[in-house]
Amino acid sequence: MPRIIACYKWVVDEAYIRTDSSPELDLEYADKKMSDYDRNAIEAAMQLHEKYGGSVAAITVGHPDDTKGVKDALSRGPEKAYFINDPSFENLEPAQTAAILADVVTAKTEYDLIICGEGSSDLYAQQVGPRLAELLDIPCVTMVSKIELAGEQLIAERKVDDGIETVSLSLPALLTVLPDINSPRIPGLRDTLAASKKPVIEIVKDELSGDFTPCLQVLASFKANMERNGQKLSDEAADIALLLDTLQSKGIIARGVK
Amino acid sequence: MDFKLSEEQELIRENIRELVKKYLDPIAVEIDESSRYPAEVIEQLAAGGWMGMPYPVEYGGAGLDYVSYAMVIEEISRSCAATGFTVSCHTSLASGPIFNFGNEEQKQKYLVPLAKGQHIGAFAVTEPGAGTDVGAATTTATLDGDSYVLNGIKTFTSNGPVADTFVVFAFTDKSLGGKGLSAFIISKDNPGLKVGQHFYKMGIRASQTSEIILKDCRVPREDLLGKEGQGLQIAMSSFDHGRIGIAAQAVGITQAALDESISYSKQRVQFGKPISKNQAIQWMIADMATDIAAARFLYSYAAFLKDQKQPFTKEAAMAKVFAAEMSTRHTSKAVQIHGGYGYIKGQKVERLMRDAKITEIYEGTSEAQRMVIAGNLLR
Known part of the structure; x- marks a missing residue:
């Protein structure tokens, strides 16, 4: 219970x-x-x-x-x-x-x-x-x-x-x-x-038994800006390799995937 | 005066939005195209207590105020006007007269399963020759021993094919005119009641509509609703309540048209810019939003009067005629904003334009609403 x-x-x-x-x-x-x-x-x-x-x-x-x-x-x-x-x-x-x-x-x-x-x-x-x-x-x-x-x-x-x-x-x-x-x-x-x-x-x-005066002050909230490269890739082998290299170099996917 | 929704009302609105988004949005196109009754959604609504909203808890309802009830009908209709109407017809037209005019036994026997959503209700008043002119009906009820024997044909009975419980109107004494009309509660299991032709409609296609054929239909005396001769009063009172629901339904349809128009006009690019940058589109959207707000206030006010136990016949008629006419006008504009794409099946605005039209017709045409309003003003 x-x-x-x-x-x-x-x-x-x-x-x-x-x-x-x-x-x-x-x-x-x-x-x-x-x-x-x-x-x-x-x-x-x-x-x-x-x-x-x-x-x-x-x-x-x-x-x-x-x-x-x-x-x-x-x-x-x-x-x-x-x-x-x-x-x-x-x-x-x-x-x-x-x-x-x-x-x-x-x-x-x-x-x-x-x-x-x-x-x-x-x-x-x-x-x-x-x-x-x-x-x-x-x-x-x-x-x-x-x-x-x-x-x-x-x-x-x-x-x-x-x-x-x-x-x-x-x-x-x-x-x-x-x-x-x-x-x-x-x-x-x-x-x-x-x-x-x-x-x-x-x-x-x-x-409350303690002092809980907030220690955090929010001064402003800003939008997160997502930068886009706008890079176009085809389904050709060279472009696929470029895509993997780019993603790996940016740390988005782990190395060794290839 | 307070125009703000309470926290409770806001939560109710958020919950019904979430429910229709989860269960109704994904099937709304399909049930329109196939004219299918969404039994699985009605089951969900019943489980959540949405099928007997304004009736007291002791009768299986939720004890909700009418303003909130109408708000919920608007939200369901915003996703699917047919389902919004199925709930509204079941609640205000079928369950309403049993709550308002039924005796305790009738409420226990019929209202409780209706309000719990275990049974579905229908309201059979219209006949082939008697629409707005209810008094022209020819269905008769003749007392024979301990039961009435009903004969006649009802048409355009909403929820007819799926209903368990019918509120049916018939003349116990035709010579008295309107004062000879009476109301009866009839179960679908009655062998004298048959569902006739199904109608396939222009809009609200997932709402089921049929003829109801009464052939030597024996109704026990205890299932007479109210008194003999009280039928017209019961019918008119039911319409007063129902019209608030139809106004809310029309607002829901138009709100959906506005939602679609805003989103489409912001992404549709012509001449190098979104069409929402054009004043012609902006004015259509501004007018739409303004009329929606006005219609919402009108139905909320009529519902508020009902909650305050004040007369609301005129206000319900005003809400209904205004909401219905602005709905047909603006859903047509919404199709216009969408251009050719708006004319294609599967586009929501195409369905909305078809759905809107019925709100000018049922539960009293726009002309009948004006008769009610003028009749109240010129007494």
Whole structure:
């Protein structure tokens, strides 16, 4: 009967970022959404819950305006949410996010398993999960594509460069999951309407035990410019060799492919 | 006054968008071409609680407000107007009168499976000689012992071929004119009810439409909906609700036309520049967006009045006639923007132009809407 905590981040929806001739990103019309892999994290938690019972809570650190994100998370199944918020918690450094989460998880929750997305849709630093596990002093498994529970043991499959690695560990533990792990369900109408009635535990900055004044300041966001060579190559042998040489010299493919 | 969607409404809109993108977008062309009923999508909608949106949870619904319900119909129609209408017809025309006029037994027996999407509903009022003029219907219902015996032919019955439950209108006393019309709930299993000719339509082709033939169709007395003679009131009330859905459907169709027009005009290059740089195209797009916004406000206002339990007959008619007419106008413009490519099968705007036309015709023609609006103003 695992008590599971699923972490999520409420991020800018890249679909709404406008680009024009200015070098800066226009975020004026940008709506926010749940970070993609965090949907997989919540879905993984719900699937474990449906199979093994127990409970699922969602947790996030963000701006006080991000209440829609709390409803979104709850509409995906968790029975309650921890909403740690402060106007300054908008552009946190991943180490701080992990420290804030660790502070609240330790003080306010009981858990057997924490599930995070492998990385966030905006920064994809892949930092919060492992750092949180370290601060809580529990084992951490990253790149998880399959989870099973066998009593107190958790068996996870990791998708690594040269294959699938199966690991077993004892609870409590933290996992970061890949999108391959599941296909998150689309919340039904009743799920969304029920979400507003679920308990939300709000935690403001003053209730935290450390000083979490943000150490990161975003001055501007610039568009990434993709330089294109516009080089045309045919299917002649010489051109194919040139293509491979070019890709290898730029380090896009490994040497020795030829 | 508040024009902003709530967080809950925004999430509902995002979820229905995701659902139709995943399940409906990939098949929309195919179900239009083959006139196929998308049973697999309706199953998904039923599973998510989208088939009984505005009805209370105790009757199998979701307890959603009408503004949000109409917004969902717009979003489904933006992908596939036929499916948007299948849901709208099922919800407002078929389930609506049972919720609004049915007794508790009827609601438990018929509304609950409809609202859960386990059953599909149809609404059979139109006859070959009775369209806008509902009173010209000739289907009769004669009381015989504990049941009514219905005889007649209904035509253009939306959802007819796929429905489990029909709301059917027949005269219990033709001599009383409109006051002699009554409504009945009939199951598809009734041996006296047969699905007749299927119609293959110009647009909304995935929506199933047929004749319904009633031959000595015995309907138990307890399946009379409302009271004897209340039929016309039930039909008109159902249309009032339905028109909000049709207005939303028309807005969805036109929004899709705008989406397609913006994307195409930005990439189509003629005379060395995208055609979106031409003022002639820009004006078409600006007019389209403006009318869409106006029509959306109109249907939302009619739905808002309904949620406030205020009269909304006039406003629903206004929303419907305005949305329908701007939809046929602008979907034609969208084809124009696409030029020859817009005239080719498989291009979304070609389907949208065909789909739009019906919104000026069903659930009361544009002319009938003006009669309703003027009738309200000149009383």
